[in-house]
Amino acid sequence: MKTFYFIAIFVLFSMLAFNANAQWDDDTGCMSCHNGIEQFSQVDGMADLTCVDCHNGDGIATNMKTAHTDMWANPTDLRVINDTCGSCHPDEVDNAKTSLHATMAGVISGTRYNFASQDRNAIHATYDVKALKTGREGTVESLTQIPSYDPTQPESNTNSPGDDYLRNQCLRCHIWSDGHQRDGDYRASGCAACHVEYSNDGTYEGGDKAIDKTQKDRPRKHKMTKKMTVDQCQHCHNRGGRTGVSYKGMMESDGYGTPYTEDGDKQGKLHGKHYNFLEADLHYDAGMSCIDCHTKNEMHGDGYLYTKKEHALEIRCVSCHGTPTTEATLKTSRDMPLNNLKREGKTVTLTTKNDGKKLDVPQLKDKELSKEGYVAMVKIASHMEKMECSTCHAAWAPQCYGCHAKQDISKPNGDWLNGTGDDPSKQGNKANLAKNAFSWDESRSYVRWEMPALGINHRGKVSTFVPGCQVFLTQVDGKKSIVSNKTYTTVDGTSGISHNPIQPHTMSKKSRTCEECHTNPKVLGLGSGVYDINRNFPDGKAPIDFELERFVDENGKQLQSTSHEGARPFNKQEMDRISRVGTCLACHGSDEINATGKAPNDVTHNKVIRKMAEKAK
Incomplete structure (x- = not known):
């Protein structure tokens, strides 16, 4: 009898230790606790997978510790993906590791170029990687991991504060890592970075009884999706070119957080910023998501190691709209059909991938143009030959001038490329980062959105330009100053303060006026002549002798860097003609x-x- 009672008490204790609110059922395994969790996928083959097929762990254990031993919290993380998603989708997984979403080659090379650590050509990535395919323009055969920074050693091409800046700040937006843990930035790593939806506040909204619905950094539901929303893309695309937030008409403010809410509080932040709401991109207003334009190859990767996003890009405005003299091909620039577009006679229809909404796509060849459109595209035909469509049709562009970055070498901080912990699938989580980098604070001089400048992009076409990595480096050791507001000179002899071409994703039916582009010095890259650079520095001595909006002088001399090979400001002859x-x-x-x-x-x-x-x- 004593033995019976001992066994009964032991079993009861084990059950309580596993979950005080659930009782173990040998027939349901993991579902004894995770009762109500969503089926991850209804796709044939995936619908039959068990919890341990993806998550590993022990599906017949009778306590939580044992059940979660060797478990992968995120089976789609790139550190474990070969044993999970890769067992059925090996090509997609291999391609993903070569994609810009994984390598960040363009961000890394651009930042290092402006920190005078290298030329424009990409040589580094998040991790060592080799191309699966070679020979295409704008690609390389391999990339190596960026170096770490040691402040006790002299600064050099392989020991740059810029690398520490990348490791502690910029490189949180790649699919080897989870998102930054704050509203608007929550997401998973690996395939789930796109294919598992997160809300902006990062809380669980599903039926799993074991998951706390108030805890942050949880997916919206335990479900895979092929219908990625604009919000999902925005979890990453809110820095740098800011195309994700711009597409929705969001422009960061200077931190005021007004208008007030009904109870008198300030508006909450997304991505660590307050936002003003401007005119959204007309495609967004029509109901289109990012995936309605951007292709699988652009996002998944295609096996090539691209050095910049413009080389990976396959979609063009003319792919869907054509020109006044040519029909739309309904194909990418690499001749791949766009399968959500259909032509019937002279009508082209796009079916949105998320909700199946059918939209008429205006065709320039058969469209009755406005008076202004006729002048711009037909009467002055050289516009179509020499300019990107967005040059005229981008209503505005985000302009963040003067990136003031302070590094404190007395405060070790997280390195987004070095994680710790027993679960390899969680090593990209912010809470698990090894403190191999240093703390950085970021600020800026001012922000604008109106009348963005123009220049020549890598295709030799007139394009919108915005401030790039305009770094003023301040380095301290606690309260001890080491470097104050330092700027760099690139290997090409231009200032490390930069301007770069961009498609702002703020397209409007109404274009910029002829007068704005042909009469405004700021649009030519000459600046507005208003910002006094010296008076904005404490000692009255700025490290540069030009205003932040000015990236070329009246003689066509380039003042600021462009980190895109072939991109440049207008020369004197071009400015005179304009x-x-x-x-x-x-x-x-x-x-x-x-x-x-x-x-x-x-x-x-x-x-x-x-x-x-x-x-x-």
């Missing part, structure tokens, strides 16, 4: 300006004016 049209606009108006012009130079123009004056006498 400005000359602006002068003509004052008298002739945009509808009278044609592609060739009647006066190729000032001498000819003056002769024409004199003749007109003589005839008027």
